[in-house]
Amino acid sequence: MIPPEIQQRILGAITQRAPAIQICPVCHVGRWTLLEGLIKLPIITEPKQFPNVVLGGASVPLVALTCNHCGNTLLMNLMVLGLGDLVASPQPNSESNSPDARQDQK
Numbered sequence: 001m002i003p004p005e006i007q008q009r010i011l012g013a014i015t016q017r018a019p020a021i022q023i024c025p026v027c028h029v030g031r032w033t034l035l036e037g038l039i040k041l042p043i044i045t046e047p048k049q050f051p052n053v054v055l056g057g058a059s060v061p062l063v064a065l066t067c068n069h070c071g072n073t074l075l076m077n078l079m080v081l082g083l084g085d086l087v088a089s090p091q092p093n094s095e096s097n098s099p100d101a102r103q104d105q106k
């Protein structure tokens with residue numbers, strides 16, 4: 001569960017960077033609800049090896065907004081939202097380092 005103060009930071013960043021997000025573009029009815037957790041989406045860096053999955057490989061941290069009417073879900077990259085500090089800093093020599101995460105550690 002994401003603490004309320006972190007939820008406010010996430011929603012504030014989304015509102016600032018994507019003010020046009022209001023009503024769901026699929027059903028034109030629903031409003032967005034922030035998923036109470038982060039999503040770690042694996043990145044396949046060697047397409048020729050697909051569908052082999054490397055456990056613990058590179059990933060990108062995302063937040064999800066779900067339409068409360070039709071379930072349409074938006075995924076937004078925490079790093080791009082400027083919220084990279086919300087995820088753990090990558091450890092040197094760790095195989096789970098995210099290239100995006102490293103870029104935000106400057």
Ligand SMILES: [Zn+2]
Pocket residue numbers: 024025026027028029030067068069070071072
């Ligand atoms: Zn919808």
